Amino acid sequence: xxxxxxxxxxxxxxxxxxxxxxxxxxxxxxxxxxxxxxxxxxxxxxxxxxxxxxxxxxxxxxxxxxxxxxxxxxxxxxxxxxxxxxxxxxxxxxxxxxxxxxxxxxxxxxxxxxxxxxxxxxxxxxxxxxxxxxxxxxxxxxxxxxxxxxxxxxxxxxxxxxxxxxxxxxxxxxxxxxxxxxxxxxxxxxxxxxxxxxxxxxxxxxxxxxxxxxxxxxxxxxxxxxxxxx
Numbered sequence: 001x002x003x004x005x006x007x008x009x010x011x012x013x014x015x016x017x018x019x020x021x022x023x024x025x026x027x028x029x030x031x032x033x034x035x036x037x038x039x040x041x042x043x044x045x046x047x048x049x050x051x052x053x054x055x056x057x058x059x060x061x062x063x064x065x066x067x068x069x070x071x072x073x074x075x076x077x078x079x080x081x082x083x084x085x086x087x088x089x090x091x092x093x094x095x096x097x098x099x100x101x102x103x104x105x106x107x108x109x110x111x112x113x114x115x116x117x118x119x120x121x122x123x124x125x126x127x128x129x130x131x132x133x134x135x136x137x138x139x140x141x142x143x144x145x146x147x148x149x150x151x152x153x154x155x156x157x158x159x160x161x162x163x164x165x166x167x168x169x170x171x172x173x174x175x176x177x178x179x180x181x182x183x184x185x186x187x188x189x190x191x192x193x194x195x196x197x198x199x200x201x202x203x204x205x206x207x208x209x210x211x212x213x214x215x216x217x218x219x220x221x222x223x224x225x226x227x228x229x230x
Contacts, residue, residue, distance in 0.1 A: 001113075002027070002031070002110045002111075002112075002113035002116075003110060003111045003112075003113045003114040003116075003150075005023050005027045005107070005110055006106075006107045006108065006109065006110025006111035006112075006113070007107070007111055008021070008023060008107070009021045009023055009024055009103055009104070009106065009107030009110065010104050010107030010108050010111065011107075012107075013103050013104035013107065015104075016102070016104040016105065016161060016162065016165050017101055017102060017104075017165070018101065019103060019104065020100050020103050021103050021107070024094075024103045024106055024107070025094075025095065027110070028091060028094050028095060028106075029095075031086070031091075032087055032091050035083040035084075035086050035087050036083075036087060038083060039080055039083050039084075042072070042076055042079065042080075043068075043069070043072050046068065046071070046072040046075065046076070047068050047072075050068045050071065078191055078194070082191055085187070093184075094106060104161075105158055108154060108157070108158055108161075109154070109188075111150055111154070112150045112151045112154055112192075113150075114146050114150045115143060115146040115147040115150050115151060118139055118142045118143035118146055118147075119143055119147075121139050122136070122139055122140060122143055125139065131206070136206070137206060137207070140199075140202070140203050140206055141203070143199060144199055144200070144203050147192075147195070147196055147199055148196060151192040151195075151196065152189075152192060152193065152196055155185050155188075155189050156170075158185075159173045159174065159185075160173075162177070
């Protein structure tokens with residue numbers, strides 16, 4: 001849904017700065033409760049696995065909950081920070097600070113979610129122990145390509161588009177825009193590079209044929225599963 005909205009918005013904005021689309025503000029407001037819910041849903045999944053593994057027998061009551069929360073934050077801290085950043089920083093910026101400018105770029109950012117269905121399918125295949133199937137390999141390649149194009153190349157592409165608009169060569173764009181724009185791009189891009197590195201490592205293990213034993217496959221799968229992507 002996000003990538004579809006992003007495509008509609010970015011393709012409808014002929015002027016990359018001044019053109020506006022009604023879906024921009026509407027979808028932004030819709031996304032806020034989604035991020036909040038996703039934090040809660042991820043914790044419920046973690047809580048269920050925590051109970052299934054029998055950890056609840058070690059302590060009782062609120063102590064169990066506190067232990068589970070600490071383990072959840074230790075495991076998914078980067079994702080929780082990402083979601084909170086989107087709610088507490090990106091939402092106010094997109095609704096208040098932008099003042100209706102730059103819908104094109106917000107649409108481009110939404111298209112980053114094109115890789116998410118492949119990430120989710122990969123986690124489902126791992127859950128059902130289908131790491132050895134052709135579908136898992138094909139999905140892994142699709143995830144690798146879409147993640148690289150939509151989450152890594154996205155930022156240089158937006159800089160290039162602005163350079164075309166302003167009549168600037170690509171290398172001069174970072175020095176011709178406010179520093180906070182570069183800082184925001186760096187903050188958003190940093191976790192994408194980290195997650196892409198994990199995806200590349202997982203793909204390398206799959207296609208190299210390492211970890212042929214069931215224990216290794218499950219361990220590798222669990223490692224990818226711990227890095228949920230939005």
